[in-house]
Amino acid sequence: MRLLKPRTLGGEQTRTALLALLPSLIVFCVFTVYPIFHSLYLSFFNVGLVAAQGRYVGFNNYLNLVKNPTFRKAVRNTITYTIGVVPVEMLCSLIVAVLLNTKLKLQSFFRTAFFTPVVTSMVAVAIVWSWMLEPNFGLVNSILHKLGIQGPGWLTTPQWAMVSVILLSIWKNLGYNMVIFLAGLQDIPAEVYESAAIDGVTPWKNFWYITLPLLKAPLGFATIMSVIKSMQAFSQIYVMTGGGPANSTLVVVYYLYQQAFEFYRTGYASAVAWVLFAVILAFTLIQNRLFKLDV
Amino acid sequence: MKSQRTRSKISPCVIYIILFSLVILMVMPFAWMLLSSFKEENEVFTYDMTWLPSKITLSGYRRALTRQPLLLYGLNTVIVSTVITFCQLITSVLAGYAFSRLEFPGRNFIFLIYISAMMIPHQALIIPSFMLIRKLGLVNSYGGLTLPFIAGPFGAFLMRNFFLSMPKSLEEAGIIDGCSRLQVLTRIVVPLCKPALATLGLFVFMQSWNDFMWPLIITNTDKMRTLQVGLALMKTDIYPDWPMMMAATVMATLPIMIAFLGAQKQFIESLAFTGVKY
Numbered sequence: 001m002r003l004l005k006p007r008t009l010g011g012e013q014t015r016t017a018l019l020a021l022l023p024s025l026i027v028f029c030v031f032t033v034y035p036i037f038h039s040l041y042l043s044f045f046n047v048g049l050v051a052a053q054g055r056y057v058g059f060n061n062y063l064n065l066v067k068n069p070t071f072r073k074a075v076r077n078t079i080t081y082t083i084g085v086v087p088v089e090m091l092c093s094l095i096v097a098v099l100l101n102t103k104l105k106l107q108s109f110f111r112t113a114f115f116t117p118v119v120t121s122m123v124a125v126a127i128v129w130s131w132m133l134e135p136n137f138g139l140v141n142s143i144l145h146k147l148g149i150q151g152p153g154w155l156t157t158p159q160w161a162m163v164s165v166i167l168l169s170i171w172k173n174l175g176y177n178m179v180i181f182l183a184g185l186q187d188i189p190a191e192v193y194e195s196a197a198i199d200g201v202t203p204w205k206n207f208w209y210i211t212l213p214l215l216k217a218p219l220g221f222a223t224i225m226s227v228i229k230s231m232q233a234f235s236q237i238y239v240m241t242g243g244g245p246a247n248s249t250l251v252v253v254y255y256l257y258q259q260a261f262e263f264y265r266t267g268y269a270s271a272v273a274w275v276l277f278a279v280i281l282a283f284t285l286i287q288n289r290l291f292k293l294d295v
Numbered sequence: 296m297k298s299q300r301t302r303s304k305i306s307p308c309v310i311y312i313i314l315f316s317l318v319i320l321m322v323m324p325f326a327w328m329l330l331s332s333f334k335e336e337n338e339v340f341t342y343d344m345t346w347l348p349s350k351i352t353l354s355g356y357r358r359a360l361t362r363q364p365l366l367l368y369g370l371n372t373v374i375v376s377t378v379i380t381f382c383q384l385i386t387s388v389l390a391g392y393a394f395s396r397l398e399f400p401g402r403n404f405i406f407l408i409y410i411s412a413m414m415i416p417h418q419a420l421i422i423p424s425f426m427l428i429r430k431l432g433l434v435n436s437y438g439g440l441t442l443p444f445i446a447g448p449f450g451a452f453l454m455r456n457f458f459l460s461m462p463k464s465l466e467e468a469g470i471i472d473g474c475s476r477l478q479v480l481t482r483i484v485v486p487l488c489k490p491a492l493a494t495l496g497l498f499v500f501m502q503s504w505n506d507f508m509w510p511l512i513i514t515n516t517d518k519m520r521t522l523q524v525g526l527a528l529m530k531t532d533i534y535p536d537w538p539m540m541m542a543a544t545v546m547a548t549l550p551i552m553i554a555f556l557g558a559q560k561q562f563i564e565s566l567a568f569t570g571v572k573y
Contacts, residue, residue, distance in 0.1 A: 013397045013398050013399055014397075014398075014399040014400065016393070016397055016476050017393040017397040017399040017402070018399070020389040020390065020392055020393040020397070021389070021390055021393045021394075021405075023385075023386045023389065023390075023445070023446050024386050024387075024389070024390040024409070024446040024447075024451055025409075026446075027386070027442075027443070027445060027446040027447075028409060028412065028446070028448070030427070031420065031424055031427075031442070031443040032412050032415060032420060034423065034427070035420040035422075035423035035424050035427070036415060036419065036420060036423075038423035038426075039419065039420065039422055039423045042422065042423065096314070096317065099310050099313060099314055100314070102307070102310060104307070104310065104311075104314075108559075110314055110318060111559075111563070112556070112559060113318045113321050113322055114317075114318070114321055115555075115559070115562075115563060116321070116322075116325065116552070116555065117321065117324075118566065119501055119551055119552070119555045119562060119566075120505075120548050120551065120552070121504070121505035121507070121523055121547070121548065121551070122505065122507065123505075123507050123523040123526050123527050124523075124526060124544045124547055124548045125324065127526060127527075127529075127530050127540060127544050128324045128325070128327065128328045128541070128544060129324060130530065131327070131328075131331065131535075131537050131540070131541065132324055132327055134537075136340075136342070137339055137340050137341065137342070137344065137537075139323075139327050139344065142342075142344030143344075145342070145344075146344075171320070171321070171324075174321075175321075176566060179563050179566070228416070231416075232416050232417070232418060234418070234507070234508055235507045235508065235523075235527075238507075238511075238527060239527050239530055253418050256418060257418075257508070257512075260421075260422050260425075261425075261512050266422055266426075269422055270422055270423075273418065273419040273420075273421070273422060274419065276416060276418060276419055277415065277416060277419035280414070280416050280419075281414060281415075284414050
């Protein structure tokens with residue numbers, strides 16, 4: 001009966017809600033709200049990780065950042081990496097999803113095989129890939145050797161190091177997007193294709209004019225996630241290349257890590273963190289607008 | 296039906312060939328990892344590479360367990376992942392219940408703010424979080440490893456959506472029968488949301504098991520390191536013992552692999568959840 005009396009319930013419900021939300025909101029305030037503003041504050045100071053009080057430097061950290069050739073290199077590398085990963089990954093997972101969406105035997109076997117790298121830790125697969133790409137005794141160069149090709153030092157030459165890291169990331173995330181696309185494909189009603197078949201539409205036109213437009217939402221979502229994930233790449237870089245050789249795989253998050261936890265330039269690194277945050281936020285909002293999504 | 300018509304021009308044989316060759320590419324690194332882990336320390340250093348070990352040996356595993364504190368890393372990882380998962384299940388049920396079942400001023404606004412936190416990249420928060428944990432004296436402790444993750448917007452979001460899809464009538468009946476809210480929650484709601492809890496639990500456990508950057512910066516002795524940090528540091532050896540490293544990697548990934556193969560549906564659902572809901 002108490003449920004029918006909203007006025008007395010209002011007070012009781014508010015109190016209960018506050019109690020139920022307390023743990024979540026405390027963690028949220030302490031480890032999200034406070035850090036995001038604290039890092040904004042820090043970014044205006046010349047401060048180390050241990051020093052209690054820094055010196056106020058205004059926008060100097062941001063100005064130094066823009067002028068710093070290593071940071072600019074890191075930004076360029078992050079862009080290269082993202083452009084290298086996202087389109088190929090989207091295309092491959094879309095192809096696999098479309099192929100898997102046919103009435104195949106062994107469908108669950110295929111899905112498992114493609115999804116396994118997704119659940120495995122990035123550190124673990126990066127170590128396995130490092131061994132596969134080892135220049136003298138690794139799997140890839142051994143196979144190339146048998147074919148009479150002299151394989152490059154995958155992780156020791158600047159141009160191939162980035163390629164290697166990109167390939168690993170595509171391999172690892174393919175299954176994730178595949179599952180999203182598969183769910184989207186299965187949501188498309190069969191009648192749409194049936195009426196198209198009556199009109200004699202070719203498979204290619206079917207895909208281009210029916211499947212693709214109806215997959216807009218999952219495509220948009222997967223692209224956003226993939227771009228954001230690419231801009232946050234860290235573990236594979238740490239394990240495989242350490243940002244090298246010659247900074248060729250130095251990406252923004254790795255730069256942030258180095259500045260903050262190896263060189264202890266907390267204020268400067270906070271400026272990097274805020275630039276990263278702003279760029280990712282902007283990307284999310286632009287892509288949301290583009291794909292008309294509410295994420 | 297639909298698929299057969301759309302794909303009528305491509306023979307299933309071609310599809311199988313394409314898929315099988317892609318599967319080989321997907322599985323190859325794992326096969327290479329497993330086979331290398333059974334090789335002798337020096338057997339891998341040959342220009343005439345073979346897939347199969349000439350003699351299956353467990354010496355790589357033995358070295359991984361004796362020369363490296365792998366068991367300690369494993370124990371730390373189990374403790375940290377379990378604590379985080381357990382806490383997050385509780386906090387998420389509570390938050391999800393409040394956001395879906397209770398009326399209070401500003402509910403939707405607070406929910407929206409909380410959910411939008413999912414857009415903030417973890418790395419943007421890592422410096423102040425580290426400083427805070429250090430101020431609390433929790434660097435290199437289980438507290439430091441777990442505290443930032445004992446609650447999160449994703450869990451609250453997932454549980455709220457689950458509650459919204461559940462009929463209210465049972466809870467109302469419980470209240471009419473004189474149950475308190477806590478009793479309604481523990482006796483009626485929680486048993487009903489076991490599938491959602493399993494999905495969330497697997498997701499959180501896997502994430503904390505695989506997490507790398509936070510454990511890397513917050514730990515500084517072997518006593519507290521997790522598997523991922525331990526593996527990454529092993530890799531920095533100048534003369535890498537690849538069979539040992541592969542053995543360590545096998546052992547570090549096995550628990551998640553087994554869990555995945557045993558509960559694929561939940562894993563795939565939990566990871567694709569936000570994707571399906573867009």
